[in-house]
Amino acid sequence: MAPFYSHPFDDDKLKEECGIFGVTGVVDASNFVALGLHALQHRGQEAGGIVSYHPDHGFNSARRFGYVRDNFTKADVMDTLPGQLAIGHVRYSTAGSKGATAIRDVQPFFGEFSMGGCAIAHNGNITNAIALRRELIERGSIFQSSSDSECIIHLMARSIQKSLAERIKDALRRVEGAFSVVAMTRTKLIGVRDPLGVRPLVLGRISDHGWALSSETCALDIIGADFVREIEPGEMVVIEGNKVESTRPFTPAKSRFCIFENVYFSRPDSIIGGRSVYETRRQIGVELAREAPVDADLVCPVPDSGTPAAIGYAHESGIPFGMGIIRNQYMGRTFIEPTDHIRNMGVRLKLNVNRALIKGKRVILVDDSVVRGTTSRKIKDMILEAGAAEVHFRIASPPTAWPCFYGVDTPERSKLLAATMSEDEMRDWIGVDSLKFVSLDGLYRAAGEAAGRDAASPRFCDACFSGDYPVAPSDKIEEGFEMKAAE
Ligand SMILES: O=P(O)(O)OC[C@H]1O[C@H](OP(=O)(O)OP(=O)(O)O)[C@H](O)[C@@H]1O
Ligand SMILES: NC(=O)CC[C@H](N)C(=O)O
Ligand code: SF4
Ligand SMILES: [Mg+2]
Secondary structure, eight states, X not given: OOGGGOOTTTTXXXXXXXXXXXEESSTTHHHHHHHHHHXXXXXXXXXXXXXXXXXXXXXXXXXXXXXXXXXXXXXXXXXXXXXXXXXXXXXXXXSSSOSTTOGGGSSOEEEEETTEEEEEEEEEEETTHHHHHHHHXXXXXXXXXXXXXXXXXXXXXXXXXXXXXXXXXXXXXXXXXXXXXXXXOSSOEEEEEOTXXXXXXXXXXXXXXXXXXXXXXXXXXXXXXXEEEEOOTTOEEEEETTEEEEEOOSOOOOOOEETHIIIIISOTTOEETTEEHHHHHHHHHHHHHHHSOOOOXXXXXXXTTTHHHXXXXXXXXXXXXXXXXXXXXXXXXXXXXXXXXXXXXHHHHHEEXXXXXXXXXXXXXXXXXXXXXXXXXXXXXXXHHTTOSEEEEEESSOOOOSOOOSSOXXXXXXXXXXXXXXXXXXXXXXXXXXXXXXXXXXXXHHTTOTTOOOTTSOSEEOHHHHOOOSSOXXXXXXXXXXXXXXX
């Protein structure tokens, strides 16, 4: 077991991933970044950081555990981040330390080079980070953190290229896995997406003088920026003044955007690949209703992430939609609790049954995913206890049977319910009258692929459902992870 990849929450369930944001050409850039990160908070709640540059004050940074709103709204912090160029990161760890344990793992990372400073914020996960770190340490690099992302800074330091942008290219050509990166030098804002474009990254325009790079379009909306376009898979943009220069540093590959962004990670008000995430989710519900109908009295979402799919299911089936489960908006995320006991309680604290609506009804519950099954089991107990006549689960993604190695912190394979049980066994284990998942083809149709999944050349990464990993997770294979056998 690699020491810097293990932590006490390793049995936890599927998580979001990081959010990255950067702006240039605006006064008080760090305040824009704070707003952008606040809009991306759903992608990472462990910690956040901002780096800014001002010609008189140089590079400054602030990194904090916890929410953006609790850290980057205070004058005593924001006053230390002057300048018209800034980037930021909200973290959900996939490598290195977890939770609020090591501030040195909180991004952006910064390096001082002969040609000036450079800060980097990374969303994704480097699948050869252990091998790279080993090699870099053997060759003299002194790591400051346990994060995979820090490899990028050290690879840049070893590059012989003359400009920082060229050094970033050199570094990222050695990196395997998933990366969307926002970086800054003294004068440039830089955005890069890995050749498969697994993680999102978009470009926005602020009035006629500024630019923004963001994980999702919802964070452009919050600062009133206009969405210009997506950074394309394998593309690097270097923004200086009013100029956006685009290059393709990597060997071209067919893009494989993460399909789970559509199901769960991205905010429903974001636009991905020209489609509204909300609409895709609603359409998954429509597909589910066609594939897995059931006679019932009420369709209820597991809020919030199951809501658009439940709306689609109700519409397509003609069964009334109702809020049978109410979410306490002030509850923190369940993931922060360290033990199973408290985590299980977390579901109770966060979600409560609307008894008056549920009593005596045959209820269809729609959730986005089943990972360990903890949530489904708790909710079923709550619904039955409130007097439901029947409980049917409909899930807006196929069974999650494989871990993600590209920027989402999934449990090891043996802890995934679908890795060890058939659909019927899962139904019995959760204890519901019926349990059905949308098919992979149905999910692709909902995401805009009318013909379903093209097995020879799938449009998305769907490895957590299919076991078809577009990039071999070499570190994990070295640790003993077994890939799915060829069919
Ligand atoms: O099968 P499990 O291991 O319980 O995991 C699946 C659940 O985890 C997520 O919800 P979560 O409670 O993490 O957060 P959410 O509020 O974003 O839906 C997801 O939306 C499912 O409801
Ligand atoms: N979820 C992410 O994108 C995480 C980025 C990086 N791998 C980290 O653990 O900090
Ligand atoms: S394995 Fe799943 S969660 Fe990870 S990138 Fe692929 S589709 Fe997304
Ligand atoms: Mg949920």
